[in-house]
Amino acid sequence: MRVEILNPEVQGLASLSRAERQLPRHVAIIMDGNGRWARQRGHPRSFGHEAGVAAVRRAIRAALDIGVEALTLFAFSTENWRRPAGEVEFLWHLLQRHLQDDLPELHALGVRVMILGERQDLPQAVQRAIAAAEEVTAGNDRLFCAFAVNYGGRRDITRVARELAEEVRRGRLRPEDISEDLLEKRLATAPLPSLDLLIRTGGEMRVSNFLLWELAYAEFVSLPVLWPDFEAGHMSQAIQEYQKRHRRFGGVGP
Numbered sequence: 657m658r659v660e661i662l663n664p665e666v667q668g669l670a671s672l673s674r675a676e677r678q679l680p681r682h683v684a685i686i687m688d689g690n691g692r693w694a695r696q697r698g699h700p701r702s703f704g705h706e707a708g709v710a711a712v713r714r715a716i717r718a719a720l721d722i723g724v725e726a727l728t729l730f731a732f733s734t735e736n737w738r739r740p741a742g743e744v745e746f747l748w749h750l751l752q753r754h755l756q757d758d759l760p761e762l763h764a765l766g767v768r769v770m771i772l773g774e775r776q777d778l779p780q781a782v783q784r785a786i787a788a789a790e791e792v793t794a795g796n797d798r799l800f801c802a803f804a805v806n807y808g809g810r811r812d813i814t815r816v817a818r819e820l821a822e823e824v825r826r827g828r829l830r831p832e833d834i835s836e837d838l839l840e841k842r843l844a845t846a847p848l849p850s851l852d853l854l855i856r857t858g859g860e861m862r863v864s865n866f867l868l869w870e871l872a873y874a875e876f877v878s879l880p881v882l883w884p885d886f887e888a889g890h891m892s893q894a895i896q897e898y899q900k901r902h903r904r905f906g907g908v909g910p
């Protein structure tokens with residue numbers, strides 16, 4: 657489906673087809689730098705997380721405007737439980753509020769919401785907000801928006817390994833039938849197109865246990881901007897960088 661480009665910052669791309677524009681189908685973002693942003697202003701880390709929610713809205717809007725098919729946002733890693741309990745609780749509260757408050761607008765915009773990660777460890781109220789957002793938006797197809805919450809790349813692969821081992825034990829699967837394709841189809845990201853571009857804000861050059869399998873041939877762009885300062889223009893900037901890359905997938909290329 658062709659998405660109209662509404663944002664003036666990306667209008668230059670409007671006259672070109674999807675293929676000509678070499679648009680990434682699936683963009684993922686490690687939304688980093690909330691704490692530093694707050695500290696620079698003399699505020700507690702929670703202030704940065706709160707401001708980060710507005711940046712999430714801008715990122716979703718930009719993805720819609722540009723015509724990306726899927727956007728995966730890293731909101732909480734399996735290692736983020738190491739943070740002070742008060743910060744973790746605040747993050748759950750924010751996620752719940754965002755899902756509830758923004759659900760009507762996301763739905764009206766045609767966004768399909770999905771959560772990646774182990775939701776059973778989250779507070780009940782958050783699990784209910786997740787279920788409602790997924791259910792209400794299940795039929796939407798303008799943008800697939802996945803929030804990675806209590807997600808870890810290693811955890812996801814380990815979960816699949818365990819499931820497959822169980823099927824072998826029950827005699828439903830032979831070890832020799834376990835292929836890359838089969839394993840990939842069981843990952844939490846299976847419903848999404850394959851990952852093209854990873855953006856990390858905050859300037860770090862690491863993946864912090866995000867989509868480990870999916871990142872095999874994705875392009876990586878690290879932006880020096882702290883997440884609460886993220887604007888549509890940063891999304892365009894990262895995509896323009898992506899468009900200059902030559903993806904060879906191990907071959908020799910042009």
Ligand code: IPE
Nearest residue numbers: 687688689690691692693731
């Ligand atoms: C990212 O910002 C948000 C989450 C991990 C939830 P941080 O909280 O990691 O901010 P910095 O990296 O400490 O600045």
Ligand code: IPE
Nearest residue numbers: 686687688730731732733864
């Ligand atoms: C990665 O950021 C996780 C999220 C953005 C949710 P972190 O701030 O947790 O990563 P590290 O600790 O700097 O590697």
Ligand code: MG
Nearest residue numbers: 688689690858
């Ligand atoms: Mg961080």
